[in-house]
Amino acid sequence: MRLARGIEAALPPVLALLATAVLFAAFLGLSGTDPRAAYGLIWLGAFGTAFSWQNTLLRAAPLLLTGLCTALPAQLGLVIIGGEGAFVLGALAAAAVGLKLAATGMAPVGIDGAMALAAMAAGGVVIALSGALRHWRGVNETISSLLLAYIAIAVMNQLVEGVLRDPASLNKPSTRALPDALMLGAIPTGSLPISVHVGLLFGLIACLLAYGLIFHTTFGFATRMVGGNLRAARMAGLPVGRLILIVTALGGAAAGLAGMVEVAAVQGAASADIAAGYGFTGILVAFLARQNPLAIIPVAVLLGGIDASGGLLEQRLDLPDATIQVLRGLLFLSLLTVEALQGRLRLAELLRWRRAPAVAQAVNATVSGP
Amino acid sequence: MEPALEVVGMSKRFGGFAALDAVSLRVAAGGVHALIGENGAGKSTLVKCIMGYYRADAGAVLLAGREVEIRNPREAHRAGIGMVYQHFTLVPAMSVLENLALARGLPRGRIDWRGERARLAGFLATMPFAVPLERPVAALSAGERQKAEILKQLYLDARILILDEPTSVLTPQEADEILTLLRAMARAGQITVMMITHKFREVLAFADTVSVLRRGRLVGGGAVASLDADAMAALMIGEQSVAASAARGTDARGTVRLVLDDLTATDAAGAPALRGVSLSVHGGEIVGIAGVSGNGQSTLVEVLAGQRRARGGRMTVQGEAFHASRREVMRHRIALLPEEPLRNACVAAMSVAENMAFRVFDRPPMARGPLLRRGQIRAAAERLIARYNVRTSSPMAPIGTLSGGNVQRAVLARELGGAVDLLIAANPVFGLDFVAVADIHAQILAARNRGAAVLLVSEDLDELLELADRILVMSEGRITFETTAAEADRRLIGRHMAGHH
Known part of the structure; x- marks a missing residue:
């Protein structure tokens, strides 16, 4: 039963992936590239070698967290697409706090902790603002979170080019670099020739915690009630506004933490480079994972892999930079199409009908009306 | 009397479930026929098969003794069968005039409203009841809306009117008024009525004949005069035992x-x-x-x-x-x-x-x-x-x-x-x-x-x-x-x- 439902839930993303593979092959064929060669390179660049695995996991790490920024509010029935804003503000807050505290001589672990907290608070506030606008003012949360993301990016640019600017960064404004002692280390991998920063662990743990929160706590139960039927949740007397604030803040905090990792493990400073689209790719990750926090893990690895293979694809086949963007766009479109068609095809129901006529009969016998 | 509408051996299955099992019934021309049964007994399925919403697996519909094939509701309308639903189907923001003209089908291009109005006024003059033509449907009372729904079907030249629980949204007075009007029209030979209902009172007061369905089968019926409420209830429920209505305890009103x-x-x-x-x-x-x-x-x-x-x-x-x-x-x-x-x-x-x-x-x-x-x-x-x-x-x-x-x-x-x-x-x-x-x-x-x-x-x-x-x-x-x-x-x-x- 459980397995059947799992397969049913996984069906749309799998169909979308297949459709994307066909469409992308057609696109490559039209632009004069051999699709087989391209797919071979994507595989090689994503999962073919230890080095490509390292690349893939490095890119998957932020996606795990930004995916949660869409997937957690989705449990409430909210469609949040502003993870990029939380990511950027998280990065900015982490850099500002890190640089400030580094001057005090505090222990690096403590500073990193403070940076993470500041990043999560910044990200949490911006997404919770979308949730609050939705609940108390009826503003569409999808639009407001997207607009807030643009505001967040503008705020970062303003500060990075203004008060936080490192005078030494001439033609590419950025904050001063964090001291090396504050940079996050790699996950110990023993003899494996792979080096991935601990941000990946943060992401994995966050996904597991989110799954536990949603499906194994009373808080998650209440959240799913609000998301499934607001009227029923109100009838049960649940504090809807508070649930919306907390869950959207948690989603934003996850994306904010990803921003902190980007600063403290990858870039070393906050600059315009931070807004590289991890927040937006997180939307795709959450939708492909059907908003399930556990499913985010394999999906983030898959999309991280696609991202990682982009460079190889572009160099070897002499394809333009945007090729991987086309692939990502096709994937999102296919997914939305499959989801839209799903209600009409009812494949799963047809299968059930055949398998269990006795149950169908029992159900039918009690149906009111025809 | 010659049956206006006859259903012969109608069967319909959904998967393994028989919603209708060889149901036959006849409605005399100018009669009011009530179709009763519990929820899920097959009343709606039967009516939907007659109207062509569903294709029956077996059976036929006869109109005035001739078999007709009805594949969709449009063909049912053309054959002179109209249906009034439990819930209203008129466009609330439009006037009764606009609704009725719309139902008839509008010509392409400009609408000749003066002509439509004249045609409708002429039609209304032949009807035993009227509704204000220019008023938006939203401003009508429930009873007036139900009348407008019935008028719409008659305006579409329905000679056989099927009504699905027509009084469920009406006050008792409105219900009585509408059913009285319908029966009078049937008596005058203008229409034949078949209505789904669950109110015995309406069956006893307004119907000539009744059919009782239970689990997709016709289990009884006949002239209403020969039945009473207890007999109909027994037919509807069959052998199932109904929980005895709980005894009302002593009236001990508390705080x-x-x-x-x-x-x-x-x-x-x-x-x-x-x-x-x-x-x-x-x-x-x-x-x-x-x-x-x-x-x-x-x-x-x-x-x-x-x-x-x-x-x-x-x-x-x-x-x-x-x-x-x-x-x-x-x-x-x-x-x-x-x-x-x-x-x-x-x-x-x-x-x-x-x-x-x-x-x-x-x-x-x-x-x-x-x-x-x-x-x-x-x-x-x-x-x-x-x-x-x-x-x-x-x-x-x-x-x-x-x-x-x-x-x-x-x-x-x-x-x-x-x-x-x-x-x-x-x-x-x-x-x-x-x-x-x-x-x-x-x-x-x-x-x-x-x-x-x-x-x-x-x-x-x-x-x-x-x-x-x-x-x-x-x-x-x-x-x-x-x-x-x-x-x-x-x-x-x-x-x-x-x-x-």
Whole structure:
């Protein structure tokens, strides 16, 4: 039963992936590239070698967290697409706090902790603002979170080019670099020739915690009630506004933490480079994972892999930079199409009908009306 | 007399389930034929097969003795069969004139409204009743709308009129008026009527012949004169045993449990729906609220359920101010049976077991601290499913996959499974079969006999007359009339329901 439902839930993303593979092959064929060669390179660049695995996991790490920024509010029935804003503000807050505290001589672990907290608070506030606008003012949360993301990016640019600017960064404004002692280390991998920063662990743990929160706590139960039927949740007397604030803040905090990792493990400073689209790719990750926090893990690895293979694809086949963007766009479109068609095809129901006529009969016998 | 409409050996299966099993019936020209049966007996399926919505697996439709093939509703209309639905199908924002012209089909390009108006006025002159042509449908009363629906079918040249529970949204007076008109037209040979109903009173007063369906089979019928209500009920229910209606305990009115004081609220569109409702309900009594649907009852229930905020006034439960919070509902042991339980009280995508835990999921034994104990939730659900006879493939099946009656039973199990001091129920048996109705009524009476205060909102006056100790009539957002059940006068209540007071 459980397995059947799992397969049913996984069906749309799998169909979308297949459709994307066909469409992308057609696109490559039209632009004069051999699709087989391209797919071979994507595989090689994503999962073919230890080095490509390292690349893939490095890119998957932020996606795990930004995916949660869409997937957690989705449990409430909210469609949040502003993870990029939380990511950027998280990065900015982490850099500002890190640089400030580094001057005090505090222990690096403590500073990193403070940076993470500041990043999560910044990200949490911006997404919770979308949730609050939705609940108390009826503003569409999808639009407001997207607009807030643009505001967040503008705020970062303003500060990075203004008060936080490192005078030494001439033609590419950025904050001063964090001291090396504050940079996050790699996950110990023993003899494996792979080096991935601990941000990946943060992401994995966050996904597991989110799954536990949603499906194994009373808080998650209440959240799913609000998301499934607001009227029923109100009838049960649940504090809807508070649930919306907390869950959207948690989603934003996850994306904010990803921003902190980007600063403290990858870039070393906050600059315009931070807004590289991890927040937006997180939307795709959450939708492909059907908003399930556990499913985010394999999906983030898959999309991280696609991202990682982009460079190889572009160099070897002499394809333009945007090729991987086309692939990502096709994937999102296919997914939305499959989801839209799903209600009409009812494949799963047809299968059930055949398998269990006795149950169908029992159900039918009690149906009111025809 | 020559049958105007004859159905021969009609069968229809859905998967493994026989919705109709070789049903045959004849309706005499100029007659009024009633089709009765429990929910799920096949009445709607039969009518939909006649109208061509469904293709019957076997059987034929004969009109005036000639077999006709009806593959879709358009062909049914062309053959002279018109159908009036339970719910209105006119466009509310358009006038009656526009609606009727639209139904006839409009020419391309410019519409000759003067011509349409003249044609319709000529048509109306031949009809025994009229509706204001220029008024938007939204501004008509329910009775006028139902007349407009009937006029629409007649304007489309329907000679055979099929009506699906035509009086369910009308006051008793409106219902009587419309059925009288229809019967007069049938007597005059203008139309032949077949109506689905569940009100024996209407069958006995207005129909010439009746057919009774049970589980897809024709189980009896004939001239109404040869049957009485008990005989029809016996045919409808068959061998099933109906829970004996619970004995009304001694009238031991307890302390006051629920007080509403000058409560005001708006509906979803922001229009005033409650215009100062004051009432009180004591322990050990059932207070019924009667009214034609759309007079504020559903808003009242939403406010009590916490789904809508009151604009003004006070709610008091057991002497304390009440805001429908989870803690208050728990402390005062309030149970709620809202109408349309799947929409109001369930999360369709969550399992039956989870839905049954809505009231208690955050308390031991369902929860240990912040953690959910899914085994306990499931075990409790299994007990409730057995005790309340909920038919589901598994406690883990999404509740949205259950039939309406079983969703209702699941909610009933959740709400009445524990001790109850105050019960608020809104149309709790709408759309359920006889056995389920008797069962739920017995449960409500039992709650009252145990000392619970019950507020019962219902559009079915018979239900209120059977269950309530006191009946209040709600009209245009106010309580306009109050009577004890013992002294209740149908006609008087009906007048107040219609807004004459």
